[in-house]
Amino acid sequence: MAKKKCKRCDSVIDSLGFCMDVTCPFSDHKQTCPTGWVGHPARKEILVKEGLRLSDKCSCRLRVKRAKDYTCFEYSAYLDRRDKVLDKKPEGCPYDIGDVVVVEETQAVGVVLGCICEDGDLRTDVDGMRCWSSPGYLRFATVEDIRTLRCSDKLKKEFRSDS
Ligand SMILES: [Zn+2]
Ligand SMILES: [Zn+2]
Numbered sequence: 001m002a003k004k005k006c007k008r009c010d011s012v013i014d015s016l017g018f019c020m021d022v023t024c025p026f027s028d029h030k031q032t033c034p035t036g037w038v039g040h041p042a043r044k045e046i047l048v049k050e051g052l053r054l055s056d057k058c059s060c061r062l063r064v065k066r067a068k069d070y071t072c073f074e075y076s077a078y079l080d081r082r083d084k085v086l087d088k089k090p091e092g093c094p095y096d097i098g099d100v101v102v103v104e105e106t107q108a109v110g111v112v113l114g115c116i117c118e119d120g121d122l123r124t125d126v127d128g129m130r131c132w133s134s135p136g137y138l139r140f141a142t143v144e145d146i147r148t149l150r151c152s153d154k155l156k157k158e159f160r161s162d163s
Helices: 043-050 143-148 153-159
Strands: 100-103 108-114 121-124 129-131 138-140
Touching: 108 153, 143 153
Parallel strands: none
Antiparallel strands: 100 108, 100 138, 108 121, 121 129
């Protein structure tokens, strides 16, 4: 299979979808993320052509394949307010199992393990239960977060396997 090339700089893309040229914005963002085109003179035209949103907001959603690898415990996926197991995610929760998130209070990067509860909390592998329903507690992590914030070696390895 031919190696995939970066749309912006033509460098090789690693197995996780990131450009291997560290000076390229796509080294921190997937090829589908509008943020990868920031600073490009034809940014607007390119975003339109590529069918991407015209915002600079990062749309990369980092996920691990097996959230179970990040815990020794069996957590239920979704719960109602009385801790009864639900078969689908509580309405309005943007996070799902395996998503990589930043816990804002402690600036730690972690993995959503489960216990996504209707009462507005969920469990991560760092810092336990955290609130998903109000802003300011959790956010989706970026590759940059994994490089710069507190983060397990395992997670670091998962997202920078080729470097
Ligand atoms: Zn590139
Ligand atoms: Zn991005």
